[in-house]
Amino acid sequence: MKVLKFGGTSIQDGDRIRNVLGIIRRTMQDTPVIVVVSAIRKVTDLLLEAAVMASDGDVGYSKKLGEIETLHRELVEDLIETAGRKDVEEYLQAELSELGDVLHGVCLLHELSDKSSALIMSFGERFSAWIISSFLRQEGIEASYVDARNMIVTDSNHCDARVDMKASRKLIRAWFKGASGVPVVTGYIGAAPDGTATTLGRGGSDYTATIIGASVGVDKIEIWTDVDGFFSADPKRVRDAYALPFISYSEAMELSHSGAKVLHPYSVHPAMKAGIPISIRNSYNPDAEGTRIGMPEKSETVPERPVTGLSSINNVVLLNLSGSGMVGVPGIASRLFSCLAGHMINIIFISQASSEQSISLVINLAQAEKARRILEEEFAVEIAARQIESLTLRRHIAIIAVVGNDMSGHPGVSAHLFETLGKNGINVIAVAQGANEMNISFVVDSRDEDKALNCVHESFLLSRRTVHVFIAGTGTIAKSLIGQLRDHTYTLRKEMELDVVVSGMANTRMMVVKDGGIDLRNWEKALKPREDGKTIKNYIERIKARNLHNSIFVDCTASSDVAESYPDLLASNISIVTANKLGMAGSWALYETIRDAQHSSNARFLYETNVGAGLPIINTLNDLRNSGDKIIKIEGVLSGTLSYIFNELRKGEKFSDIVRQAKEAGYTEPDPREDLSGADFARKFLILGRELGYRLDYEDIECESLVPEHLRTDMSVDTFMEKLRSADAGYDEKIRKAAENDMTIAYAGEISEGKARISVKMLPLSNPVAGLNGTENMVVFTTDRYLDTPLVVKGPGAGGEVTAGGVFADILRIASYLI
Ligand SMILES: NC(=O)c1ccc[n+]([C@@H]2O[C@H](COP(=O)([O-])OP(=O)(O)OC[C@H]3O[C@@H](n4cnc5c(N)ncnc54)[C@H](O)[C@@H]3O)[C@@H](O)[C@H]2O)c1
Numbered sequence: 001m002k003v004l005k006f007g008g009t010s011i012q013d014g015d016r017i018r019n020v021l022g023i024i025r026r027t028m029q030d031t032p033v034i035v036v037v038s039a040i041r042k043v044t045d046l047l048l049e050a051a052v053m054a055s056d057g058d059v060g061y062s063k064k065l066g067e068i069e070t071l072h073r074e075l076v077e078d079l080i081e082t083a084g085r086k087d088v089e090e091y092l093q094a095e096l097s098e099l100g101d102v103l104h105g106v107c108l109l110h111e112l113s114d115k116s117s118a119l120i121m122s123f124g125e126r127f128s129a130w131i132i133s134s135f136l137r138q139e140g141i142e143a144s145y146v147d148a149r150n151m152i153v154t155d156s157n158h159c160d161a162r163v164d165m166k167a168s169r170k171l172i173r174a175w176f177k178g179a180s181g182v183p184v185v186t187g188y189i190g191a192a193p194d195g196t197a198t199t200l201g202r203g204g205s206d207y208t209a210t211i212i213g214a215s216v217g218v219d220k221i222e223i224w225t226d227v228d229g230f231f232s233a234d235p236k237r238v239r240d241a242y243a244l245p246f247i248s249y250s251e252a253m254e255l256s257h258s259g260a261k262v263l264h265p266y267s268v269h270p271a272m273k274a275g276i277p278i279s280i281r282n283s284y285n286p287d288a289e290g291t292r293i294g295m296p297e298k299s300e301t302v303p304e305r306p307v308t309g310l311s312s313i314n315n316v317v318l319l320n321l322s323g324s325g326m327v328g329v330p331g332i333a334s335r336l337f338s339c340l341a342g343h344m345i346n347i348i349f350i351s352q353a354s355s356e357q358s359i360s361l362v363i364n365l366a367q368a369e370k371a372r373r374i375l376e377e378e379f380a381v382e383i384a385a386r387q388i389e390s391l392t393l394r395r396h397i398a399i400i401a402v403v404g405n406d407m408s409g410h411p412g413v414s415a416h417l418f419e420t421l422g423k424n425g426i427n428v429i430a431v432a433q434g435a436n437e438m439n440i441s442f443v444v445d446s447r448d449e450d451k452a453l454n455c456v457h458e459s460f461l462l463s464r465r466t467v468h469v470f471i472a473g474t475g476t477i478a479k480s481l482i483g484q485l486r487d488h489t490y491t492l493r494k495e496m497e498l499d500v501v502v503s504g505m506a507n508t509r510m511m512v513v514k515d516g517g518i519d520l521r522n523w524e525k526a527l528k529p530r531e532d533g534k535t536i537k538n539y540i541e542r543i544k545a546r547n548l549h550n551s552i553f554v555d556c557t558a559s560s561d562v563a564e565s566y567p568d569l570l571a572s573n574i575s576i577v578t579a580n581k582l583g584m585a586g587s588w589a590l591y592e593t594i595r596d597a598q599h600s601s602n603a604r605f606l607y608e609t610n611v612g613a614g615l616p617i618i619n620t621l622n623d624l625r626n627s628g629d630k631i632i633k634i635e636g637v638l639s640g641t642l643s644y645i646f647n648e649l650r651k652g653e654k655f656s657d658i659v660r661q662a663k664e665a666g667y668t669e670p671d672p673r674e675d676l677s678g679a680d681f682a683r684k685f686l687i688l689g690r691e692l693g694y695r696l697d698y699e700d701i702e703c704e705s706l707v708p709e710h711l712r713t714d715m716s717v718d719t720f721m722e723k724l725r726s727a728d729a730g731y732d733e734k735i736r737k738a739a740e741n742d743m744t745i746a747y748a749g750e751i752s753e754g755k756a757r758i759s760v761k762m763l764p765l766s767n768p769v770a771g772l773n774g775t776e777n778m779v780v781f782t783t784d785r786y787l788d789t790p791l792v793v794k795g796p797g798a799g800g801e802v803t804a805g806g807v808f809a810d811i812l813r814i815a816s817y818l819i
């Protein structure tokens with residue numbers, strides 16, 4: 001035998017009820033069924049609204065009553081054939097008029113007791129069970145209407161009644177003993193010892209189903225709803241949450257208590273005690289397996305994940321009672337809890353550290369002010385004597401519960417959990433874990449609720465790990481990066497189980513921010529003109545407001561404004577990858593601010609492409625230093641553009657043509673004068689020098705400019721490029737003269753003892769620098785360990801693809817730190 005419980009959405013109209021008929025018929029082919037129904041969708045809300053209006057003396061309640069009537073009449077017209085309709089309508093009429101009388105009474109008295117409220121609410125299930133049982137009979141099923149008030153005995157807490165299982169079991173067994181056919185039972189309601197109607201709390205029909213199932217001893221209880229089952233997390237908050245095929249009774253209890261609304265929290269207990277499995281099924285998708293709740297079967301392979309699912313509760317407040325006078329004083333906790341219990345205030349979460357200086361509780365928001373008032377009265381003496389220093393309420397919080405049977409005895413779960421939260425900059429306000437070790441609950445600011453759920457969901461392998469990338473700049477480097485990300489999506493997923501989602505892009509004119517990720521095949525179309533002042537600030541504000549987990553800001557601009565915003569980003573725990581040198585080579589003040597922000601943030605900051613583009617120069621330098629080597633000297637060529645220029649000059653090309661080619665190929669800075677003046681090279685030396693620990697400013701780097709004297713006035717890039725021809729003859733001459741002596745010219749520099757110099761050098765053709773090609777950079781590290789034969793890093797040092805590759809590698813480095 002099975003109990004089938006249908007929720008309000010599964011019976012919301014005639015078609016849905018016909019669908020339910022199909023489910024019942026199919027089940028009956030194998031086994032007898034007991035049906036439990038909720039009220040039709042919306043009816044419970046309408047009843048509540050009508051009751052509240054009536055109690056305010058607002059006669060408008062009759063309009064609500066009218067709506068309730070229409071809803072049910074339409075259902076009867078749709079489902080019940082003319083011949084049988086009269087009976088059903090008469091019943092409905094009688095019930096509606098009783099309901100009208102009760103509401104009228106409430107309206108006259110301006111008073112809504114819990115007793116009348118429960119009575120009013122009971123009509124919803126009474127209507128639906130009557131209509132559905134009539135419909136089933138019409139369709140040839142021997143169905144009967146069963147009013148649960150005759151079998152579920154509760155206490156007299158009318159609106160959230162406790163069930164007397166023993167008494168109920170007796171009545172249920174007696175009733176079902178002689179019964180045949182399909183009973184259609186009203187969910188949600190019961191009766192107090194004096195016979196008055198009570199309700200089992202919101203969603204209580206699930207509870208009805210398991211109470212009846214357990215009392216009768218059925219084989220299975222099926223809860224039919226409008227979702228595919230118990231999800232690993234709320235799918236509205238966690239995109240990749242999925243329906244769990246199986247969870248244990250205790251996991252179901254932990255999850256439903258901490259906010260998962262699939263199942264009424266109390267309903268697991270009767271089924272668990274009786275050892276009856278519960279299935280959560282979707283009446284809109286009956287082919288889906290749903291979630292089975294029970295004891296694991298032998299054949300079932302339990303996944304090797306310690307965490308099964310997550311849930312969260314908001315609309316709650318954190319109440320904190322603290323004071324040094326509480327230490328070692330027995331009875332404070334007892335009075336605190338008794339006082340709240342005496343006023344029917346339910347405690348959702350408790351935490352007290354062993355110092356006993358404070359006790360933290362979470363209660364429902366609706367009861368917060370009342371709790372404060374009664375506790376201030378209760379502890380008035382202690383407060384006056386300063387033994388209790390404060391009683392505070394903190395709003396806008398959420399409790400997150402991390403649940404799993406296999407967490408117990410599995411070291412490292414909480415370490416991993418809190419590490420994940422920490423790296424994402426999520427502040428944990430309070431923590432509670434019971435000794436059964438299957439639920440770790442913690443309190444966060446409600447702003448971090450979704451972020452916490454998502455990063456924890458991913459970090460416990462419940463879904464693929466994601467990093468959210470926000471790109472600034474859409475020029476050469478950004479374009480190559482987007483192409484590389486697009487081409488490697490599949491490999492990253494397959495080999496690293498990682499999704500790099502580009503969630504935002506902005507340049508000076510356009511912007512887009514999109515949670516689910518921008519389609520990288522069509523990103524140009526996704527960009528929308530900016531009407532927001534076009535500053536990077538607005539883009540960053542939007543990124544901060546999104547508060548997505550694992551966020552990385554990728555700077556592909558050459559803008560100092562963007563570089564100046566790094567401290568703000570880091571303070572918001574957003575990691576940064578930058579190709580832009582204006583941060584690390586900015587003023588000493590900016591450099592220090594960035595470093596400080598980096599140290600106090602849990603986010604990461606990487607800038608490998610600042611020096612030598614994709615070549616591993618900064619990482620090499622740091623590896624040498626961190627492993628205890630002493631760097632004596634760094635020499636070499638660190639401008640891709642200037643390397644390219646001299647390499648091409650040697651081949652006999654014209655200076656201005658070469659500069660133009662370098663610009664078109666994406667080697668130069670947005671303004672090529674940055675390269676020709678040596679500024680870009682100098683910045684790289686400045687960065688290396690600072691990396692070595694020297695307190696250097698830009699002015700400390702001696703550097704020779706290749707911008708001809710007469711072109712150093714203010715002019716546009718285009719004009720400059722045009723006028724550059726005038727320098728061609730001079731360079732032809734220099735190269736020719738050098739060649740006569742088996743020499744060549746190149747632009748190179750060195751750093752040693754905190755001094756950095758860059759200049760045009762006359763070098764023998766045998767010098768390795770003279771042998772460079774294209775945009776090749778070369779860095780020569782002379783160190784204690786690499787003294788006789790220095791360590792050389794050499795390769796292309798400019799261009800979209802190599803630079804983007806370096807940026808990409810930094811993104812992946814941060815991803816593997818974050819997750
Ligand atoms: N080209 C290379 O080989 C190379 C190598 C290493 C590092 N870099 C660095 O990469 C950065 C980008 O170089 P690029 O060649 O792609 O330049 P680019 O001129 O092609 O692109 C720069 C982009 O930044 C945008 N931008 C500028 N200021 C902005 C602001 N305030 N807010 C938002 N967007 C802004 C522009 O609109 C443009 O889309 C530079 O800092 C450069 O030094 C380049």
Ligand SMILES: N[C@@H](CCO)C(=O)O
Nearest residue numbers: 639640641668669798
């Ligand atoms: N414009 C730079 C790009 C690499 O930082 C260069 O030519 O070296």
Ligand code: NA
Nearest residue numbers: 608611613615
């Ligand atoms: Na590099």
